[in-house]
Amino acid sequence: MSTTTLAMPIRVDAARASTRPGIGRLVAVELRKMVDTRAGFWLLAAVVVTTVVAVVARALVGDAADHDFASMMLVALQPAAVMLPIVGILLVTSEWSQRTGQITFTLTPLRSRVLVAKLLASVVLGVASLLLSLAVAAPATALAGAGLDGAWSYSPALLGQAAVYLVTGMITGVAIGAALLASAPAIVVYFTAPFALTAIVSLSFFAGVAPWVDTVRATGPMVEEVLSATQWAHAGTALALWMVLPLLIGAYRITRRELSA
């Protein structure tokens, strides 16, 4: 072997190889992964389309008194509230079901960083969809609610609560996806478990417990009224049960579980 043939010795870019990708870059990558697959793209496209359709429908029909901004926002938030958690679930479970985790976790061996990036990306997407709701609800109010008294009365607290509602919904999706690490079971559990729980706690025996654990009842009011301290407590405990607990289980599983061949 002659050294003259070694035209281009392998040379690692030492600076780049020794620089850990920043969390900002990992968040950007996770956001990209939400939209660059067929399922992710159509889910988010569906959020945009159904938000527009629902708000337009609300503007065209119904009582003129309901054409104020608050009602429009209530309608505009629903598509994202239903579909973002699915995006959150798939963001985690696809790493296992599509086995992309082999790539994700060899490029970022500290798996906790990947999970943090997914959570931060969820916050970004939640806030982005709040902006979408605003962008659709505002012109609709301007057109349909023109001349209506108090059409634009909307508490800033309500806006903050809407952000919390969307973001916690999406993070609950990530958490349940992480706890189960399989797409179909996670989606089924996400949508049916609250109903199953509602059925159970509706028994009079649990009447006192229900408001504290039923997420539908505990978080639903966030988009409708400014919450009282008790309501915040209800929301907090329900989210601890449905979001924080699965997230802890999921964090344990993601960092420990081996990726099958």
Place this chain on the structure above:
Amino acid sequence: MIESHGLTKQLGGRTVVSDVSFRCEPGTVTGFLGPNGAGKTTTMRMLVGLAEPDGGHVRILGGRYRDLPNPGRRVGILLDASAQHAGRRGREALAVSAQTMGVAQERVDELLELVGLDATAARRRVGRYSLGMRQRLGFAHALLGDPELLILDEPANGLDPEGMRWMRSLLRDFADRGGTVLLSSHLLAEVEAVADRMMIISGGRIRAQGTRAELLTESGTVVEAGDLAGLDGALRRAGLAVHIAGGDRRLVEARPEDVARAAMAGGVVLRRLAPAEGAGLEHLFFELTAGGAGACVTHPELAGATA
């Protein structure tokens, strides 16, 4: 550089990898040979932190894989070409990883061209790729970060003969430029043509490892004689292990000169006496991995040997 010391892994109460130790040096291609289910993939997954060893340890480029700050820039990995999101386009799959490791997006197009995926193929979703196309995409992915170490599990899977030749020259060139390559295969012929060193694994244990020449020395001598009964008797008297290797040919577990000496002592005239070479390696592979499914005999010198 890979240094593996006594890697051991149990799965479901069964030991699938047992005390696996080896080194892969810069400038070399190491072939990891064994039948399906021998423990190759499990070993490779432990090298890159996708599975945790139950015993032993491994050092990648002098440290733990998970301590590499930006591993994609130093280690190129192809473990399973099908482990890509079916709903993602080919080019996008590379672009996501390029973004993660901070590689310029132009590099993605360079690599697509290098592995022969044209613009149409790059736009298609990976779910619609053939096995060969996935393998090419997997290659591009492994090379994306300009690594110095390649870990490739069954890279020849699904490649046509032309693709196989292309892969060999690429790996040879990579090693000649100072890179380190570890590639696995269940087919001897795939590895033999490119590997400087080989490890043969079966039942989770390394059965033999060394350079081709070292393995061949262990693998014996092919001998032919008109008087087969006399030859067998002479070899037996000399205490040499003999295998029937097709027709009037014998494969002897000894060096040619020992075989010649035994034949002379027995007064047997030899028609042919040669180091076992490929046949020996093939035989060694079968011997060491006895019971391995899915292997097929392709070497002419061995025809009939396993019948």
